[in-house]
Amino acid sequence: MKEVIKIREVPASQRSSTFDEVVLGYGEQEILQEAARCLQCKNPVCIQGCPVGIDIKKFIYHITKKDYAASYLTIKEKNNFPSICGRVCPAEYQCRKSCILTKKGSPFASEQAINIHFLERFVGDYGNKEKIGAPKEGKDELAGQKVAVVGSGPAGLCCAGELARKGIKVTIFESLHEPGGVLRYGIPPFRLPRDILDFEIKYLEKLGVTTIPNYIIGKTKMLDELFKEGYSAVFLGLGAGTPSFLNIAGENLGNVYSANEFLTRVNLMSAFKYPEYHTPVNVGKRMIIIGGGNTAMDAARAAIRLQNMSGIKPNTAIFYRRTEIEMPARRLEIEHAKEEGIEFEFLVQPVAFGGDDNGHVRKLRCLRCELGEPDASGRRRPVAIANSEFETDCDVAIIAVGLQANTVLTNVTPGLKVDKYKDIIVDPETMQTSIAGVYAGGDIVGGEGTVIEAMSMGKKASVAIVDYLKSKAKKV
């Protein structure tokens, strides 16, 4: 077996004072060597691991023939955003986990598995640079039909792209001042550079998609008004926008942030360029992030960069109630976080924050845990150990323990059915909601998932929307 081709990265010593991209990607020689490792299986099980079903075998085959344009178009058949997905997909839980080279029963991909996401990234960047684009599928029967997409995160972008390729006139309504949703406010530039994000979103404009920022469906305009204005169908990619908190004492002290707030200040509002950009974020001497997902890694890695950039001795820690193996974060992010000097405290459960006279957080009190029986998620449940309480310094805390549905739209839309988590209920085959012509996908359906899972739902909805528009056209 040929050896895995290592990805090039900026060394930790050089990268921790900037928000520039960490992973540099493969060069052409490297991509050819890595692609050559692919066994071109008769039954390519990797494809089953891809939520949007990219023909991985075929796009890698084209790489081995140095036909990068064909490779790009192969990916584009299923995924409009290869440069984004090649950077943010948790491939070790998806295509790479399914790769035949991953040991059976492994919780995530083996190191030997083909680096499919890095290949995708190279091809995506190549196609973008060469302006290959993707052919419009031009179906005249639907030309001139208008569809509204609410939210410009992964699900909305994907749905919009798919519909636009069929000649449908798509308008995206975005509540923030810049499009991208979680890709913009949640994922830091050192993981997803803004020029890449901007490029992939601009690509939609070329397909004829219009994006209206600063516009909240449910506030600026109601859902039913969109139909009155001539939209034939609506896709809701509202996201899981509401941060969860721990509900422990002292959580409202100053400098206790939700990860959403901290990352929005840093990523969307560019607080790391303060005061050139005017939104501040407070940087502490000891910053503690609570949680074990990608959001926790992103927040921690942003925090330690801010410490370095502010001339504060780096001291950032991640507190997680289980162990490293149960962390839902991408393995690469965990490795990167360690390399950058982030401390990990496992098997700890916060019980209270303590503050000073100004109401600013100063201490975090925790209990030690041990792992008990598996819970509903299949992961072993953390159980607090009696009398194990300890206290640690903490002058900025960032809570990254998950998100819930944003209810701004669902609260004011009678007839739009939601479940007990306030997620929108859909038909899993079509993503149609309880209202005819209204579809939904992404984190507002079934809670938090990955970027590519959201895109997969956006795509599925786009297929159903096309069918819906066609059947409506026939009736007329």
Added chain:
Amino acid sequence: MKILSKKSLVSVPGSKVTQIVLSSPDIAAKALPGEFVVIMADKKGERVPLTIVNADKKNGTVTLIFQEAGLSTTLLGKMNVGDSLYAMVGPLGHATPIKNYGKIILVGGGVGIAEIYPVAAALKDAGNHVTTILGARSKDILILEQELKKASDEFYVATDDGSYGVKGFTTDLLRERLSKGSYDVVYAVGPIPMMKKVTAVTKEFNVKTVVSLNALMVDGTGMCGGCRVTIGGQVKFTCVDGPEFDGQLVDWNELEKRNKVYFGKEKHVCELDKVAK
């Protein structure tokens, strides 16, 4: 989002209050008293929540009033007629429930008076007996006096220095009113210490008190949780659960401290204002 007109309401050393009218037909069409917008003056600016003082549905305009209190509002103050804001989104928050409550007292302090105005007008239209009590440091920084007088059945002013109306605080006048008559609701908007004192007074008289909170926000749509406040022991987001709450239930000390969390940074950046533009 173009600025159609601009008027200086107060311009004395240490206090600049400005009114702008912006073109925004979609926001104007939906806006109700008590709601707010989030604005960004320019691409590098902060997202700043401001109450919608007036929405002209016919002409498609919204009116905002702001006090220059930091870099962002100072930069906003430098914008002129014809300039466009980089961003404005809304209307946000819950509208004030407007109905005939009976006899109502509105207490406004400082720039909070701007938030009282649309509510006063709507409550008066709904048939309430409206008593308005305004407070300011001195006469020259009192805003919207004529407008509010028109929207009120009874009208009182208190100034700290006695340069106008009664010398003293809004709460002195409030106590006087409450001890002389029976009222159904008190509605207060102003600096936190004022709202806190108002709720202390109304508690004695057992009168329902509504306050509109000015917590720090980023997105204004429930996404960041930066504006969380404790209301009767429960955590609420000012942007999506408020901005109006039962004044008796607000944890004022917590809010006061949370609102000061960037004080060190703001002081620093206000000096940078001189080079910012």
